[in-house]
Amino acid sequence: MTFSTLRALHAVIGAAIDDIELVYRERSDAQGSTLEYPSLDEPYYHHAAQHTPEEELAEELKADPAVAAATKRIVAACSQLSTTVNKPWFGLMEDMLWAQFSSAIRFLEAANIVEILREAGPNGLHVQEILRLVLELRTNSKTATPTDTVPLTPAHLSHILRLLATGHYLREVKPDVFTNNRPSSYIDSGKTVSQLREAPEKKYNDTNGIAAYVGVAGDESLKFMTTLVEWALPEKRRGTDTNFDYRAPPPAGGHDRSASTDSDSEGAVVTPRYVAPFHVAFNTQLNLFAWYELPENEGRLARFGHAMVGTRQCESKDEILRGFSWEDLPRGSVLVDVGGGIGAQAVVVANAHPHIRVVVEDRAQVVAGAREAWGPQYAHLFESGRMSWRVYDFFEAWPPLLLPGLGTVDAPDVFLLRGVLHDWTDENCKRQLLIGDMLLQHACADAAAYDTADGSAATFPFVTRDSPLLPNLGVANILGYITDLMMMDMFDAKERTVAEMTALTQSTGWKIIEVRRTPGAIWGYTTAVPV
Structure with missing residues (x-):
């Protein structure tokens, strides 16, 4: 049945392109001009x-x-189609050696070549x-x-940039002459070369965070992702320091554990x-x-x-505004963004x-630089007191807030945990209030895979039963599964399936009553209430 599957995948691509073209054609008619993708x-x-x-x-x-849903189907079908027909050796080696491409993208950003x-x-x-x-x-x-x-050298540089151009980042317009294209321009910080020259440490200030995320992903993330085997199979470790035993997560505050070693009955270090x-x-040990x-x-x-x-890009624009009924909250309501960093969502x-007062809680060093990181763009929010920060360890009992004009707030109207639970194991998460996080779907069809979603968070249908695509849309949603493994690599934590999230909330006395998400997307906003 392979040929029928190949043709079905081809049909998915064609039908999805038709769907996209229809949207652009309709808007073209409304605007009186021809819109191209x-x-x-x-x-x-x-x-x-x-x-x-x-x-x-x-x-x-x-x-x-x-358009977004059609795009997902195209990406999923193209990947499944190319994996089916590609020579296994080529596909295997490309996947194994793709870190070269990741490193080249990191270099592109770190060297300010896009700008x-x-x-x-x-x-x-x-x-x-x-x-x-x-x-x-x-x-x-x-530090240079x-x-x-x-x-x-120029020769080195041409080979790095040519790899990127071959992978559709950059264009080589003439031999050894390169220019930006759409994917590379996405990494642009918006800073001028003059600004980068005068204050390189402010490159990411008042930006959309994408360049900064590339820096993190290519630096610390890429490095720890390469040690998965050495972590999972200790006998594969070579050259690592073995002067301490590290058998449990560090304390919630992240303080050092006492260094120690473990020995067997004959005194050999384990x-x-x-x-x-x-x-x-x-x-x-931190x-x-x-x-x-x-x-x-x-x-x-x-x-x-x-x-x-930059993680806002995981969602459609300002999806957080549609993820909860903010407009239904009364004037003077308080939102607490737990572990919210510099306040990207808040x-x-x-x-x-304007009727909501927002407080972002995080560690002291994060809070110290949060306001300056935004530049002047949102100064009116900070100066008016509508948005503020406070230092708080969310593993400790929550202390009341003292807000000008509102007095003491014993409990906020909404706790927001966005991109927080995936940093922690289930045991740590049970000590927190849940509002939202990512939800994964199985890569196989299960009993609920194709049911109609009813808002109860029980099901998330991405494709119909007769589709040749994987139920979770495969590579079109693979970023969520890569992030899942990245959470394991960083924290021994995870993203969660619907069943895992439901079990977690129920075990802590909360019930999921609603999930809002863009069709075909893994990221969603989950609302839970006490049982």
Whole structure:
């Protein structure tokens, strides 16, 4: 039946393209102009350029529910089709060696090449000039090594950028001449080369967080993801420090455990058990958040805060505003964003709903730099007191709030936990109030896979029974499953299936009553009430 499956996948792609074209054609008729789907070759700078109304609308329509759902089906079908027909050796080696591509994207961001090429314009720059500007920017960094010790040459640079262009990041317009395209422009911080030269440490301030997330994913995340085998199979470890035994999660506050070793009956030292691959990669007894607060990780901590702003891209634009009935809350209601970092989601709610007072809670070092990280964009929220921060360890008893104009708040109207539960094991999560998180679906058809979703969080149908696609849309949703493994690598934690989330909430006396999510998406906003 393989040929029938291949043709069915081909039909899925064609039908989805028809669905997308229909949306663009309808809006074209309404606007009186012809709208084309955005081109792969054309950059789209969200921060640094003015766009025509047609360009803005064409970009905006990519988030239309019908377009987004069709896009998911195309990505899922194309991946399943190519995996079916590709020579196994090629597919296997591409997947195994893809870290080379990830490292090249990290280099693209870290070297500020996207910003350099944006200023160069559509004709691009030769690698010699790109390298000159990269090295010039480095000389202004306090931590940069002398330029004459940098091994990078124009030849090296051309090969790195050519790999990216081959994978559809960047375009090689002439031999050794490169320019941005749509995927590379997505990484743009919006900063000018002059701004990067004068204050490189402020690259991520007042941005959408995407460049910062690339920095985190390519640096600490890529490093600890490579130690999965050494964590899971200790006998594979080579060259790691074995002077402590690490058999349990660090305390909630992330403080050091006493160093110790374990011995067998004859006194031989036993290989330590690390909680997660992160601890193997960085040979630390601290959890991730305490490790970020070490003096040598100051830059990483700031970047992580901005990267969490970038996680908005997991959802459709401002989806948090549709994830809960904020408008139904009475004036003077209080939202507490637990572990909210610099307030990536809270600021959206505060800006859209003036009747809600928002308080973001996090660790001291995060709170200390939170307001400055936003620049002047939301100064009116902070100065008016509509949005504020306080230091709080959410494993401790929740202390009442004292808010100007409202007095003492013994309990807020809403606790928001966005992207928090996936950082912790079930035992730690049971000590918290749940409001929202990611929900995964099985890669196989189960009893509820194709039922109609009724808002009870019991089912999440992505495809129909007769579809050749995986029930969870396969590669179209694989980011959620990659993130799942990343949570295991960092914290020995996880993203959760619907059944796991339901069991977790029920075990703590809460019942899920509603899940709001974009069709075909894994991310959703889950509302729970006391049983």
